[in-house]
Amino acid sequence: ITVRHEENAAYSAYSEAALTGGIGVCAGTVGPGALHLINGLYSAKREQAGVVAITGQIGHKERSTNYHQEVNLVKMFDDVCAFQATIDSAEQMPRLAQVAIQRALIQREVVRIELPIDVTEHPVPSVRKHYHIVSTPSAVIPPQSELERAAKLINAGKKVAFFCGIGCRDSKEEIVRLARRIHAPITHTLKAKEIFDYDDGPVVGMTGLIGNPGGYHAVRDCDVLVMLGTDFPYEWFLPDGPEIIQVDRLAENVGRRASVTVGLVGTVKETVALLDPLIDDKSDEAYLSKQKKRATSWLNAMDKQGSLDNTSEPLHPQVIAKAVSDHAAEDAIFASDVGECTVWLARQMRMKGGRRMVGSFNHGSLGSGFPTGLGAIACNPKRQVWAMCGDGG
Numbered sequence: 001i002t003v004r005h006e007e008n009a010a011y012s013a014y015s016e017a018a019l020t021g022g023i024g025v026c027a028g029t030v031g032p033g034a035l036h037l038i039n040g041l042y043s044a045k046r047e048q049a050g051v052v053a054i055t056g057q058i059g060h061k062e063r064s065t066n067y068h069q070e071v072n073l074v075k076m077f078d079d080v081c082a083f084q085a086t087i088d089s090a091e092q093m094p095r096l097a098q099v100a101i102q103r104a105l106i107q108r109e110v111v112r113i114e115l116p117i118d119v120t121e122h123p124v125p126s127v128r129k130h131y132h133i134v135s136t137p138s139a140v141i142p143p144q145s146e147l148e149r150a151a152k153l154i155n156a157g158k159k160v161a162f163f164c165g166i167g168c169r170d171s172k173e174e175i176v177r178l179a180r181r182i183h184a185p186i187t188h189t190l191k192a193k194e195i196f197d198y199d200d201g202p203v204v205g206m207t208g209l210i211g212n213p214g215g216y217h218a219v220r221d222c223d224v225l226v227m228l229g230t231d232f233p234y235e236w237f238l239p240d241g242p243e244i245i246q247v248d249r250l251a252e253n254v255g256r257r258a259s260v261t262v263g264l265v266g267t268v269k270e271t272v273a274l275l276d277p278l279i280d281d282k283s284d285e286a287y288l289s290k291q292k293k294r295a296t297s298w299l300n301a302m303d304k305q306g307s308l309d310n311t312s313e314p315l316h317p318q319v320i321a322k323a324v325s326d327h328a329a330e331d332a333i334f335a336s337d338v339g340e341c342t343v344w345l346a347r348q349m350r351m352k353g354g355r356r357m358v359g360s361f362n363h364g365s366l367g368s369g370f371p372t373g374l375g376a377i378a379c380n381p382k383r384q385v386w387a388m389c390g391d392g393g
Helices: 006-020 031-035 038-046 090-106 144-156 172-182 213-220 268-278 286-305 317-327 340-348 369-379
Strands: 023-028 050-057 083-086 110-116 160-164 186-188 203-206 224-228 243-248 262-265 333-336 356-359 385-388
Touching: 006 023, 006 038, 006 050, 006 356, 006 369, 023 031, 023 038, 023 090, 031 050, 038 050, 038 110, 050 090, 083 090, 090 110, 144 224, 144 243, 144 262, 144 268, 160 172, 160 213, 160 286, 172 186, 172 268, 186 213, 203 213, 203 286, 213 286, 243 268, 286 317, 286 340, 317 340, 317 385, 333 340, 333 369, 340 385, 356 369, 369 385
Parallel strands: 023 050, 050 110, 083 110, 160 186, 160 224, 186 203, 224 243, 243 262, 333 356, 333 385
Antiparallel strands: none
C-alpha cells in the first residue's frame, strides 16, 4: 500500500500491529525517506506493538563521502529499534529477516532491516525452507509464595480497588469476576477504555487528568490497590500510603511509578486466575457503591454536555463526539489524534462491545489520527473506522 509520506506508513504499520496482535511492516528509502518513519515507530515502541521497518541505504562504495542523502541510519534508529540488521550480503537476508520478525512478533519490539542498494541487486543463494516462527507468546507465572503474600493483603483490605491497564486485554472476564466477589471498584487507564465499560459491573472508569471522580477516588482512597498490566505514568494520581500490589509481565514496570508492597512479574490473565482461589469473598459493598455513585453522576453530566439539545454557538465538540459514539457500529475502530480529540474520546464516547481505539497515546505525536485510521482499515476494509482528527491533523 503506497503512501505519500513515510510517517503515515509507520503509523499505519503500528496501528495494524496494535489491532491484530501480530506485526506491521513499513518501508522507506534512504536518508529522509527512512527518517520520516521515526515518529510512527516511536509510537509503536511506546505502545509495545511489533513493527518491522525496512529501509534502503546508499551503496557501500559511497559510504562516508557525504553522498546525496547519506545518513548513518544505524545511529539514528538506535534508540527506537531494539534490533537492527544491516544486510551486507544477500546470504544474510533469510536468517536476519527471520530474527527480526521473531523479535517483533513475540517481544513486541520495533526492528529495522537496512538494505543498501548495491546488495539488493544480488540474488539470495538459498532460502530457508524449514523453520518455525514462534507466533504465540508464553505465559509468565509468579512464584506461589508471592501470590500468597498478595492474597493475604487483599483479604485483609477493607477498601480494595483494581487499577487496570492495556495488559488486561485478554483477562477482562477473570478481573470482573474477582472484583464482583470482593466488591472492588475497577478503575482503568485511557488505553484500557476499550476493554472495560461502565456497564461492566464494578467498573467506575478512568482516573487522571481526563478521568472522573469515581475513578480518581477509587484509586486515591483505597487501603489496597491492585495494579494490573499498567505502567500509568502520572504518579501524582497514584496513592502514597496504601498497600500496592502490582502485576506486570515486564519486571522493569514493577515499582517504577509507586512504592509497591508486592510485585508480581506475570501475565495478568494467568496471575489473576492463580490469585482467585486464594482470595476470600467480601460482603461490604459501601466503598464500591460510593465510587459507582460518583461515576454515574459524572457520566450524566458528560451526557448533558454532549446532548443534541445543546444548541450553543459555535457548536461544542462534545456534541459531535457523543453523536459519533451513538451512531458508530458496535465493532467500530476509533483512531484519534492527540490533544482535545483524546479528551472527547475519553469523556463522551463509549467503547463497549467490540469497539477498538488506536492513537499515539504514549508517544503523544501530532497528526497520528488519520494514518492510524488508514492502518486500521487496511486490516479489514469492511470494518467501520472513524478518524478523530484535530490537533496537528
